[in-house]
Amino acid sequence: MRLKLRIWRQSGTSGEFRDYDATDVSEDMSFLEMLDELNERLIESGEEPIAFDSDCREGICGMCSLIIDGRAHGPELGTATCQLHMRKFHDGQQITIEPWRARAFPVVRDLVVDRSPLDRIIEAGGFISVPTGSAPEANDVPVPKEAAEAAMDAASCIGCGACVAACPNGAAQLFTSAKVAHLNLLPQGAPERDSRVVGMVDTMEHFFGSCTNHGECEKACPKEISIDFIALMNRDYVRAKFSNRALAGRH
Amino acid sequence: MERSREGLEKALSEIPVLREEFHKDVRVLGGDEQLNQSLEKAGRVSDFLEFSELMCADALHREESCGGHFRVESQTDEGEALRDDEHFAYAAAWEFNGVGSPESLHKEPLDFENVQLAQRSYK
Amino acid sequence: MTDVSTGGASGTGAPDPALDSKIPDGPIADKWENHKFDLKLVNPANKRKFTVIIVGTGLAGAAAAASLGELGYNVKAFCYQDSPRRAHSIAAQGGINAAKNYRNDGDSVHRLFYDTVKGGDYRAREANVHRLAEVSVDIIDQCAAQGVPFAREYGGLLDNRSFGGAQVSRTFYARGQTGQQLLLGAYQALARQIDAGTVEMFSRTEMLDLVMKDGRAVGIVVRDLVTGDVSSHSGHAVVLGTGGYSNAFFLSTNAKGCNVTAAWRAHRKGAYFANPCFTQIHPTCIPASEEFQSKLTLMSESLRNDGRIWVPGDSGDERAAIEIPPDERDYYLERRYPAFGNLVPRDVASRAAKLEVDRGRGVGSKKNGVYLDFADAISRLGRDTIEEKYGNLFQMYERITGEDPYAQPMRIFPALHYTMGGLWVDYDLMSTIPGCYVVGGGKFLRSRRQPPGRVRSHAGPGRRILRPAVHDLRLPGRSAR
Numbered sequence A: 001m002r003l004k005l006r007i008w009r010q011s012g013t014s015g016e017f018r019d020y021d022a023t024d025v026s027e028d029m030s031f032l033e034m035l036d037e038l039n040e041r042l043i044e045s046g047e048e049p050i051a052f053d054s055d056c057r058e059g060i061c062g063m064c065s066l067i068i069d070g071r072a073h074g075p076e077l078g079t080a081t082c083q084l085h086m087r088k089f090h091d092g093q094q095i096t097i098e099p100w101r102a103r104a105f106p107v108v109r110d111l112v113v114d115r116s117p118l119d120r121i122i123e124a125g126g127f128i129s130v131p132t133g134s135a136p137e138a139n140d141v142p143v144p145k146e147a148a149e150a151a152m153d154a155a156s157c158i159g160c161g162a163c164v165a166a167c168p169n170g171a172a173q174l175f176t177s178a179k180v181a182h183l184n185l186l187p188q189g190a191p192e193r194d195s196r197v198v199g200m201v202d203t204m205e206h207f208f209g210s211c212t213n214h215g216e217c218e219k220a221c222p223k224e225i226s227i228d229f230i231a232l233m234n235r236d237y238v239r240a241k242f243s244n245r246a247l248a249g250r251h
Numbered sequence B: 001m002e003r004s005r006e007g008l009e010k011a012l013s014e015i016p017v018l019r020e021e022f023h024k025d026v027r028v029l030g031g032d033e034q035l036n037q038s039l040e041k042a043g044r045v046s047d048f049l050e051f052s053e054l055m056c057a058d059a060l061h062r063e064e065s066c067g068g069h070f071r072v073e074s075q076t077d078e079g080e081a082l083r084d085d086e087h088f089a090y091a092a093a094w095e096f097n098g099v100g101s102p103e104s105l106h107k108e109p110l111d112f113e114n115v116q117l118a119q120r121s122y123k
Numbered sequence C: 001m002t003d004v005s006t007g008g009a010s011g012t013g014a015p016d017p018a019l020d021s022k023i024p025d026g027p028i029a030d031k032w033e034n035h036k037f038d039l040k041l042v043n044p045a046n047k048r049k050f051t052v053i054i055v056g057t058g059l060a061g062a063a064a065a066a067s068l069g070e071l072g073y074n075v076k077a078f079c080y081q082d083s084p085r086r087a088h089s090i091a092a093q094g095g096i097n098a099a100k101n102y103r104n105d106g107d108s109v110h111r112l113f114y115d116t117v118k119g120g121d122y123r124a125r126e127a128n129v130h131r132l133a134e135v136s137v138d139i140i141d142q143c144a145a146q147g148v149p150f151a152r153e154y155g156g157l158l159d160n161r162s163f164g165g166a167q168v169s170r171t172f173y174a175r176g177q178t179g180q181q182l183l184l185g186a187y188q189a190l191a192r193q194i195d196a197g198t199v200e201m202f203s204r205t206e207m208l209d210l211v212m213k214d215g216r217a218v219g220i221v222v223r224d225l226v227t228g229d230v231s232s233h234s235g236h237a238v239v240l241g242t243g244g245y246s247n248a249f250f251l252s253t254n255a256k257g258c259n260v261t262a263a264w265r266a267h268r269k270g271a272y273f274a275n276p277c278f279t280q281i282h283p284t285c286i287p288a289s290e291e292f293q294s295k296l297t298l299m300s301e302s303l304r305n306d307g308r309i310w311v312p313g314d315s316g317d318e319r320a321a322i323e324i325p326p327d328e329r330d331y332y333l334e335r336r337y338p339a340f341g342n343l344v345p346r347d348v349a350s351r352a353a354k355l356e357v358d359r360g361r362g363v364g365s366k367k368n369g370v371y372l373d374f375a376d377a378i379s380r381l382g383r384d385t386i387e388e389k390y391g392n393l394f395q396m397y398e399r400i401t402g403e404d405p406y407a408q409p410m411r412i413f414p415a416l417h418y419t420m421g422g423l424w425v426d427y428d429l430m431s432t433i434p435g436c437y438v439v440g441g442g443k444f445l446r447s448r449r450q451p452p453g454r455v456r457s458h459a460g461p462g463r464r465i466l467r468p469a470v471h472d473l474r475l476p477g478r479s480a481r
Helices: A031-044 A116-123 A145-155 A162-166 A174-186 A187-207 A216-220 A228-242 A244-251 B005-025 B039-063 C031-038 C059-072 C109-119 C126-145 C180-196 C261-268 C301-305 C332-336 C346-358 C374-379 C385-401
Strands: A003-010 A017-021 A093-097 A108-110 B090-095 B104-109 C051-055 C076-077 C198-202 C205-213 C217-225 C231-234 C237-240 C279-285 C308-310 C370-374 C410-419 C436-438
Touching: A003 C180, A003 C410, A017 A108, A017 C301, A031 C410, A093 C031, A108 A216, A116 A174, A116 A187, A116 C180, A145 A174, A145 C180, A162 A174, A162 A216, A174 A187, A174 A216, A174 A228, A174 C180, A187 A244, B039 B090, B039 C205, B039 C261, C031 C126, C051 C059, C051 C217, C059 C076, C059 C198, C059 C308, C076 C205, C109 C126, C126 C436, C180 C198, C198 C436, C217 C237, C261 C436, C279 C301, C308 C332, C332 C346, C346 C370, C346 C410
Parallel strands: A003 A093, C051 C076, C051 C237, C076 C198, C237 C436
Antiparallel strands: A003 A017, B090 B104, C205 C217, C217 C231, C279 C410, C308 C370, C370 C410
């Protein structure tokens, strides 16, 4: 099939849309393979190829991005761009491709953005402090199956930033709450539960916009992370603000 | 999934030609003072083109089959991998001598004192 | 070296003086303990005077960086991705092996050691493999404590599953995303050290060269991929954890960015490269489609636990899989390897599949695959159980092929996956360049852990300071995807 592509090109601080024709697109191609082919052609014709991020191309590393026709990771729910295939599009379709749009994610070039504020959130508490060698025997701390499953649901976040890109406010609540919930739901994460949520939320607020419950993040998430985790994070945050941490060992 | 002397010798004769062609024809658009993914790829391909020659040379020298390295010349009657412990129970460590020059082979003998050498069988 | 007839084998002449593997003396089970005691310690007050450079932030690199930072060394870590959390360890699916013997099925450190030496087809260094088996149990403890959400049983204890090449159940897993969860654990530990100021992190930065002085590695030259700036960083030790070289092949399962550059440039500076021909073919990947395909996608090997592999008995059979009656199917692995069946190691399963396709019994429009069928498992365990175990893999398969694996068998074919060759290292994980250490997939795994998995220890005792931290997946026996 043939497609008309409108792609954001940016080098430096300002950019513009440019039009490209993609010919001979097979429906078995992934979206990124379609761009690979276009880039091959651009190089042949002496035009600089379009810069975009991708790495594993298995939907797990979270490196790929792209706003496709206004939707983060494109039209297919629960799917990262690298796993999106051209059979979801039709011959003659016009497709607009943009980078993640969020104030916290400045464009590096073309479709590549800087998502490092997400790393800052993790550094502010998204871990359990266990120096190498100090861990107890693994089965000494049983974890109820349901808790492990819920933690795993949250932990499946790939850190791509689609939730931020989809949010009208550029908020990072879904990302942050998934990371908070992953650890706060586990008994191993309990000792740092309060300091974790406060550190991560405060850092998030520093870089990102505020949540006003649009719910676009959940829709855009390639791992279909539930917005319920935001409620859990808010509850933990309020609790942490009011609790006396010296008494945390009493229950 | 299998390698033969013939195929490896063919690869070894073609890789230097490919490498030369690559360096002659490589075309990297854009500059080196900003994100330039073509430049990143070009550097990596150039290393792979040097490395792959060593990989083939190593495969050619190891005239036994073991695990994923299957030399068609070394198989059992049933088509399973046939190791040659007498000649190849060593790690082959190669020393670089310049691009295009054969590398020098150093051998670290592998001694099996705790696990008896045996032909694997999963039957 | 011993004579072949007595079971030692090498037949390679005198040991090469350039390759001192520094294997500690003593019985195999005591070597690591003794070695740790014999290593010189560094006074805590002096640790901050040493800088360690770590290239790569996968399981090996991130764990090494975090562990060394915790100990008080100055660490500089580098990765080409935009965040250390994206290294390709993240794509490992199946699980991580450890000799916990939680199943009471006869597992032990010695059995894991034995299985790994055997699975590696006797081309691994015994002492390193034994250390790998020993630390495997600590790694599970470390990961669980760090919040890796491993699968649990109803009683809250850790669950296990079996993997190719093993007859005991010793694989710990987090759905089909074990690598992701282990890497996130290592990355979180790294993030903690970045926040503490012990680790300085350089993302989107690629190593260009190793800096040498008087025959020692004393630093690296890197390029900032965003600004293009080239700079050099000096350190008392350089640790390369830069992964394998499968992308030397036209198609592989590796991430697009995986490359051999750091290892190769160290090789050009004098680090010997060991066993580069040892590459692993993974038996369960989605068959290639067309020329435009950018990479191959792997389906976790854990699927072989519940899936049965077969091809039509008749090479001309054009019927859909579900229309072929059981007695006209050839479950060739179960037929040829009755003891291990569908769980034979990766190399054996891969070659067997190739043989069937070469015979013209391949399936799919290109006749380039074999079936991996879950119909029996679904009727025995129920669709829900299968979905819980492998849901994300089934979903991935459906996205790529447009076929529903619950309703018809998957089509699979082997693909280039892991590499066991790498820079030669001694027992301390030091290359032939003093001061240059190699961890994870970038070093040769003294075990060409062939198909089964690969051996790799990881953050071993490099420079007498590294400690085994998280050792990576696919470790001992097959584990890994």
